[in-house]
Each structure stands twice: as structure tokens, then as C-alpha cells.
Amino acid sequence: MTSPFLRIGTRGSPLALWQARAVRAALASAHEVDEGAIEIVTIKTSGDQVKDRPLADLGGKGLFTKEIEEALQGNRVDIAVHSAKDVPTFLPDGLMLAGCLPRADVRDVLIAPEYRTLAALPEGAVIGTASVRRSALLKHLRPDLKTVLLRGNVETRLRKVESGEFQATLLALAGLTRLGLASHATEIFETETMLPACGQGAVAIEIRADDETARGRVEAIDHRETSLALVAERAMLAVLDGSCKTPIAGHAVHYTSGSLHLRGLVIAPDGSEVWNIKAEGAASDAEKIGRAAGEDLLGRVPSGILTEGPR
Numbered sequence: 001m002t003s004p005f006l007r008i009g010t011r012g013s014p015l016a017l018w019q020a021r022a023v024r025a026a027l028a029s030a031h032e033v034d035e036g037a038i039e040i041v042t043i044k045t046s047g048d049q050v051k052d053r054p055l056a057d058l059g060g061k062g063l064f065t066k067e068i069e070e071a072l073q074g075n076r077v078d079i080a081v082h083s084a085k086d087v088p089t090f091l092p093d094g095l096m097l098a099g100c101l102p103r104a105d106v107r108d109v110l111i112a113p114e115y116r117t118l119a120a121l122p123e124g125a126v127i128g129t130a131s132v133r134r135s136a137l138l139k140h141l142r143p144d145l146k147t148v149l150l151r152g153n154v155e156t157r158l159r160k161v162e163s164g165e166f167q168a169t170l171l172a173l174a175g176l177t178r179l180g181l182a183s184h185a186t187e188i189f190e191t192e193t194m195l196p197a198c199g200q201g202a203v204a205i206e207i208r209a210d211d212e213t214a215r216g217r218v219e220a221i222d223h224r225e226t227s228l229a230l231v232a233e234r235a236m237l238a239v240l241d242g243s244c245k246t247p248i249a250g251h252a253v254h255y256t257s258g259s260l261h262l263r264g265l266v267i268a269p270d271g272s273e274v275w276n277i278k279a280e281g282a283a284s285d286a287e288k289i290g291r292a293a294g295e296d297l298l299g300r301v302p303s304g305i306l307t308e309g310p311r
């Protein structure tokens with residue numbers, strides 16, 4: 001038996017599998033190998049197992065990546081494919097991000113089958129979301145709304161809102177689109193209204209830093225504009241030590257002129273206060289732009305906001 005061209009580690013959720021297959025297709029085409037030569041290995045993560053508690057209670061980020069990263073470190077897979085949004089701010093030793101697919105739409109959407117828009121939701125309406133960022137931004141826009149924990153994969157969340165358990169939920173348009181479910185969106189929020197999570201809409205590929213072969217193969221499909229935007233967003237997060245507890249948002253846009261614009265914010269979990277930052281520079285300085293934005297926010301946001309989680 002010949003050994004596979006590459007082994008891809010991924011979660012087994014429909015969204016994760018879509019992403020892994022998209023990476024496989026891009027690799028097969030760039031390297032002119034049969035898709036069958038690229039193996040997809042599904043791995044269960046802790047995030048897939050614990051469904052009844054907020055992610056913040058479970059020690060923050062890494063829940064959807066830990067076991068996949070262990071498989072990567074243990075040489076059981078060669079590359080790991082993740083939603084960039086779920087990749088921890090600080091990677092485990094010996095691992096690195098080597099590339100991204102072209103970014104999809106970064107916007108969040110409302111799914112409110114009965115009321116359709118945020119403005120039309122009745123006073124005190126209940127919104128199901130597992131994201132402290134979305135919960136805080138929603139409350140900033142509509143302080144009367146209630147948010148409750150809603151975990152589970154995209155399909156489960158849709159089912160709960162459609163059965164009337166909640167009046168609405170918020171999801172990333174990118175995930176819905178990948179699953180062919182974008183028609184469920186009843187309102188699309190512009191990024192000015194609801195700044196996305198760092199990495200939202202991007203698919204990132206992680207490798208062992210010392211694996212030159214995998215690196216070369218992944219770099220051949222890297223979408224540079226997306227990777228540079230991700231570098232800026234993640235550099236900002238690294239300064240703020242972003243965790244699931246602290247609502248942080250960030251979005252960088254790479255313009256064809258070669259400039260990179262980054263917007264970021266930190267928001268009090270109850271939505272009562274927001275700290276914004278805008279930064280720009282040459283895309284080649286992506287890391288510097290992100291770090292400076294993070295440091296600017298760090299200087300203005302009360303430390304209690306960054307260290308205390310919402311309860």
C-alpha cells in the first residue's frame with residue numbers, strides 16, 4: 001500500500017468535514033494528485049462532547065482543537081484543518097499555522113423565523129447564543145433582550161430556534177453557507193453593527209513547524225490576503241490574551257493596494273461599554289498593526305473587563 005499524500009485531521013461535524021474536504025480539493029488540484037490520496041481522519045474533541053455548559057466554563061479556547069493538535073503532534077495526521085475562529089490564541093509547542101483558504105463572508109446573521117429582524121423582536125425577547133461576543137453586542141444594541149446558552153452544532157441550533165424554544169439565534173453566515181443553510185438567515189449584520197470574531201469566515205491549516213514537506217504543500221494553496229488578515233487579528237488577540245470569557249471582536253481587510261485595515265473592540269459582557277480601535281498600515285506589517293491595536297485597547301480597557309468572565 002502506498003502512503004497517503006497527506007493525512008488531514010478534522011472534527012467530524014458537518015461544518016468541519018466541509019472545510020476539510022475543501023482543503024483536500026484545493027491540495028489535490030494544486031499538486032495534481034487524486035483526492036483519494038489525501039486521507040481525512042475525523043477526531044472527536046472535548047468541545048464535541050460537553051454540550052450543556054458555556055465554553056468559558058471549560059477553560060476557554062482550544063476545546064475544538066486540542067485532540068486534533070495532539071494527533072498532529074503524535075504524527076497521526078500531517079495537517080489539521082480548523083475554523084480559524086476556533087484556533088487558540090497561543091498554539092501548542094511545535095505547531096504553526098501554514099495557510100488559509102480564501103475567506104468567506106465574515107458577517108453574523110440573525111435567525112428569527114417569526115420576527116425576522118433585530119428591530120422587530122419584541123421587548124424582552126430571548127436569544128439563544130453560546131458566544132459571549134454576540135451576547136454582549138446584542139445587549140449593546142438592544143439592552144432589553146435576554147440571552148441564554150445555546151450550544152451544539154449549527155443544525156441543532158437552527159432546530160431549537162425553529163421549534164420556538166427561543167425567538168432568535170445568531171450564527172456566522174460562513175458556516176450557514178457552507179452547509180447550504182444560508183436561506184435561514186433573516187437579517188445580515190454589517191460588520192459596523194456586529195464586528196465578527198477574529199478569524200471568522202476563514203479556514204486555517206495547522207502543521208508541525210518542523211514538517212517541511214507539509215509546509216510546502218500547504219503554502220502552495222495559501223490565500224495570502226486571508227492569512228495576513230488573520231495574522232493581524234490574532235496578533236491583537238495575543239496582546240489582549242483573548243479567551244472565550246472576554247468578548248473581543250476583530251476584523252482585518254486586506255486591500256488590493258497592499259494596505260491592511262483592522263478594526264477591533266472589547267465589550268463589557270453586559271454590553272454596557274465598548275472600546276473600539278481602528279488601525280491600518282502596509283499588509284506586510286500585519287503583525288505589527290495587530291499588536292499595536294491590541295496594546296492601544298489594553299491601555300484603555302479596565303483590567304477587570306479583560307480578566308473577569310461574564311456570569
Ligand SMILES: NCc1[nH]cc(CCC(=O)O)c1CC(=O)O
Pocket residue numbers: 083084085086154170171172173174175176199200201202203
Ligand atoms: N464555534 C463554532 C463555529 N466555528 C466556526 C463557525 C462558523 C464558520 C466560520 O466562522 O468560519 C462556527 C459556528 C458559528 O459561529 O456560527
